[in-house]
Amino acid sequence: MSFKVNDMAYAYSANNAIKEKGEYGGVVTTIMKYLLEESIVDGVLAVEEGWDLYDAVPTIITDSKDLIKSAGSLHCGTLNLAKILVKYLNGARDMKLAISCKPCDAMAIRELIRKRKIIEDNIILIGVNCGGTMPPIDTIKMIKNVYKMDPNRIVKEEIVKGNLVMTSDEGIEKGIKIDYLEEENLGGRRENCRRCNLKIPLNADLALGNWGVIGDIKGKATFIEICSKKGADIFNKVVDAGFVISQEPSKKGIEIRSKIVNTMLKQSSKQKEKDFKGTTGDILDVLKIYKEELSKCMKCYGCREACPLCYCEDCCLETEGPEWVPGGYTPAAPFFHLTRMVHMADACINCGQCSEVCPSEIPVSKIWATVNEKIRETFQYYSGINNGDIPLPFSEYEDSGSRTIKDKSK
């Protein structure tokens, strides 16, 4: 059969070695292998395990033999690959890349494509589901202090039915309710992940994950959803070439998958309510409400450096004339954040990088998400999602002329 956009399937690798190391049938790794071996891409941008499973390191793989390094998932892989792509790889202007991405990687990449900083034709987005990632050091501390387990001996962490389950190399399993961990501030997912509302990266070319894989292939196969024409084309090729074996997903499986997602989205909505309470979401209101937090800003520029959507080579935060934010004074003037907000709050995709690098513990991501939510309400622009012709609120106007263009991607 031939797959097309919106089709779903179960799939697993035909390669036994990959099937072993890669999780849930190793389909991501196998697709990457195909793309490299057929020279469809020059390289694969992915994340590999650095020192241990708490240390996620971005890598570019050009030899399919090395792909095995990036197989498996890292729940402490909190980085955003869009930043690497735009900052160090010239937005794929002069190379073709396949990128394994969680939803927020794909969102940032989509935004950057809209802003012409990444060349869409040169990239293939292989998306993976994500229920949230966890900050490495806090997670290590949590495993020690709350789980009373040795972080060096953990081989697997996953969320099963609302429990965060840790498994040690001796096979000891311990699960604690993730809601409890997060509410009691003992650990859990990053603060931004808790309010994230894209769990399946439908904005990538293909979206893969284990949710909805049931029955005797549970744990051995991946659920795959075709999200674009490009994605369909690739999936058809890997199946036809015999790299990946596919089968029809069960109806119940599809139901369970959407149930899992809906439960998570409901939690995210609750979190948002909590996070955005007491503010109108207007920029000035938010600036006022978070004045005290922002007053600790030591002007490290970390949020700008980490933000995948801050791409300017020369930044107006550093210009001497006009002087937006005077140099050398700390805390940085409120204008520092106001400037960034005006420049990119419409594009903010709640990836959390800014909060994660903030030395002053300012909830930067929450502040930006608050404003972005308001922008979303006002302009119906859903940043990071491939939402066709809706203009970028701060950069474009609607085309009010009479021309119509067919969307060729569909």
Add this chain to the structure above:
Amino acid sequence: MVEIKFVPTICPYCGTGCGLNLVVKDGKVCGVEPWKRNPVNSGKLCPKGNFSWEFINREDRLTKPLIRENGELREASWDEALDKVAKKLNEVKNEDPNKIGFYACARSPNENIYITQKFARVACNTHNVDHCARICHGPTVAGLATCFGSGAMTNGFDSIEESDYIIVIGANSMEAHPLFGRKLIKAKKNGGKIVVIDPRYTPTAKIADKYLEFKTGTDVALLNGMMKIILDEGLEDKEFIENRTKNFEEFKKVVEKYDLETVSEITEADKDLIKEIAIEYAKADKGAIVYSLGITEHSHGADNVMSTANMAMLTGNLGREGTGVNPLRGQNNVQGACDMGALPTDYPGYRKVNDSETTSWMNEYWGVEMSCEPGLTLIEMMNAAHDGDLKVLYIHGEDPVLSDADITHTKEAINNLEMLIVQDLFLTDTAQLADVVLPAAGWGEQDGTFTNGERRVQRVRRAQDPPGEAKLDWKIMEEIAIRMGPDAHPEQFHYQTAQDIWEELREVAPSMAGITSDRLDRPEGCHWPCYSEKYECGPLMYREKFSHPDGLGRFQAIEHLGPVEVPDEEFPLLLTTTRILFHYHAATTRRCKTLDREVKTGYIEISEDDAKELNIIDKEIVRASSRRGTIDIAARVTKDIKPGIVNIPMHFSECAANMLTNSESLDPKSKMIELKACAIKVEKIKE
């Protein structure tokens, strides 16, 4: 296809020792990305860390040796430069080895520093080796060793997050150690109270629950006053004093003299606040003291340090998480530079030169014959040069012309040398005066280890090749030893890797014997003391006993002395010198374009009252002078400094604070000079 590599390493600036990833693109460092797996900072950085990479591939890196000829520096081959150095070292060594001196580089990895001190001792037969800790935390090393038996931070950085009450005195963590500042913020979020005691209302003071303003250089009086209050209120920890300390009575006798009235007169601090803080600290379950150069950089620096130790002992705030005496070390590896024995009195691991048994052991280990007579300290070397008693000074990566007190004096001393050798990355103010300049590999170009302020030894990694002909420091030293001939024991300087040097250190320094390569590979690194491979080492010291042989802490009876030079009619203002968030000490940061753009030059902070009196407005260029020199500098008029006190950040050579500071002010206990207090005047420049 482009090649991208992430190389995890440690920031080259302050002693917090934050981890970061250097991004290497096609063999060249091109950025910094967070290393979230590092336990010190979880990937968070301050501006210096974020832009630290920017100096690495600058155009003005030294790429060839330079030799002075007819008054000018010209390029030379390595052979020519090294021959020249070796010949001179031999010549002076034959005359008197103690006419040679070495400055080790506290920003360089432990392995380089180990070789520098070994080269001084083994190749040149002198103990004249020291480094900038002398004018930074020398008083900490001397003062805390006197009180506790070991001269380092007593707790780890994370410990602060658990404190109930934190006194930050003479430390501006939010600017000078920002990622330690983060721990203060976290402590506050956990319900802890923060008190900042400082003559300046610093960004750190701004996040504190209480701020106590006082006069620069009156720390001993202030702390004695607080301790008298604690005693008067009966809030001392009698059990701790009885079981874990000695010398209490003698101490008590001195402290009793410091009644609140007298203290507030000396310190010009608010009486009620002094009392409140003393009582709250004593009552806190977990009270911590944090200090930095505001305590140490005085002619009575060691006294200041010991007063903080007295406070902690008096209240039993030691040996537990959330307590302690927490000096924040300056340079990224100044802790390591002390640990490696770049001290005229100590071999690696703080084994004493003047102990004949130790020196015999070292003599046998290295196959040499060194004396038990300690060498000269940093300032003493410079003074000896000034007096013509030191002929060769070999400086590794330090810039004393900018960083030592009284630049005119330093330059005179250097001009009096027969040969100045500078090994560095850039043609610094000091290198410009050198006879031979040797281009060295820098941060990001070599493997090794840094030791941060909480005694955590962490790996630094080579990310790219050094530019041009620049070489690894320890290889340069081997080349010189070979050229000096068999008497310099060249075989003692032959290593394959930096790790080989570390392995030798483990044999020499018992307190680091257990720090194996495997332990260092982990992102957590390893804390010393670590006596064996099985030894469980962590940041908390003195859980049950102190490091003195009898295990007891020692109270010190300390009288207030105050600054050597005090304001008078001619020089009515008291100058203090500081660091700012965006620059670091002798300012490699000025070669990072983003940081340079942020703050391009220096300024003098002056209170609104003083400015008004002198008819000076903000940003006006004014003339500042002391008995030593004069500079022209922009005024920064501010509410955030105590009237009568002015402040100059020390990084900027074109308006250098150290043109004004006083070099005739040695602390007898630590040989520190008074970098943070001297009398100056500020004047309007007449057209």
